[in-house]
Amino acid sequence: MEWWHVVVLALVQAATEFLPVSSSGHLGLVGFFLGWPYQGVTFDLALHAGTLGAVLLYYRNDLWQMTRSCADPRLAGEEHTQNRRLAAILVIGTIPAVIVGLAMGEAFANTLRAPLLIAINLIVFGLMLLAADRLGGKQRAWASLGWRDGLLIGLGQATALIPGVSRSGITMTVALALGMQRVDAARFSFLLSVPITIAACAHGALNLWRGDEAFDAGAFMLGAGVALFAGLACIHFLLGFLRRAGMTPFVIYRVALGVVVLILVGSKTWT
Numbered sequence: 001m002e003w004w005h006v007v008v009l010a011l012v013q014a015a016t017e018f019l020p021v022s023s024s025g026h027l028g029l030v031g032f033f034l035g036w037p038y039q040g041v042t043f044d045l046a047l048h049a050g051t052l053g054a055v056l057l058y059y060r061n062d063l064w065q066m067t068r069s070c071a072d073p074r075l076a077g078e079e080h081t082q083n084r085r086l087a088a089i090l091v092i093g094t095i096p097a098v099i100v101g102l103a104m105g106e107a108f109a110n111t112l113r114a115p116l117l118i119a120i121n122l123i124v125f126g127l128m129l130l131a132a133d134r135l136g137g138k139q140r141a142w143a144s145l146g147w148r149d150g151l152l153i154g155l156g157q158a159t160a161l162i163p164g165v166s167r168s169g170i171t172m173t174v175a176l177a178l179g180m181q182r183v184d185a186a187r188f189s190f191l192l193s194v195p196i197t198i199a200a201c202a203h204g205a206l207n208l209w210r211g212d213e214a215f216d217a218g219a220f221m222l223g224a225g226v227a228l229f230a231g232l233a234c235i236h237f238l239l240g241f242l243r244r245a246g247m248t249p250f251v252i253y254r255v256a257l258g259v260v261v262l263i264l265v266g267s268k269t270w271t
Contacts, residue, residue: 014230020169050227093154121164126254137179
């Protein structure tokens, strides 16, 4: 595997994992249009590990407070009660994606990576994001979330197993539709990614251990490192950008990319 393939794909993963534009869709399109083959289990694991590390570092205080409150039931007070409640909501929000992921299986998921389907999902779910951003109340803070909110956002996250939907995009869409503020919607979306990404890392490590593929330490370290630092930059960028411009630029990008892909596929420029 060429080192620059690793860098390009890690940058694509890091940027599109956190921006509401679909990482799986972009990776699928890059591989399709550039003719790059599947990079293997090692590289999948590296990308997941890198983006997971970015969230753990950026939100280390939130995660530490929730872990501390849950680990020691003797800690009393409103703050610790709130931390435990939010941790429980994150668990509830993770359940739908786990169930759907196990039910779908990798073979079925791979059938959904067609460029035509990715393009349609980019457009349709992009317009849904625009509607939620325009019509949502944008008044609620993430601390106001209840278990029903967590379940609804989690159901949205489950649909992101389909390439082109965008995990961050659909979870923020549902959160905005529930009246959350933009930055808090993004914050909850990123924290919600932690349990499912840990599960993805564990699944990838198990596949690597069971399979015949050799572990490429160089590709792993380079891919994970690039994804980590690029992911941190993208989280910081997105939170600041949402305060200034909202979701509209991302929607425009999604729709434009979807239209371009439809034209290219329709004209059979790539076959």
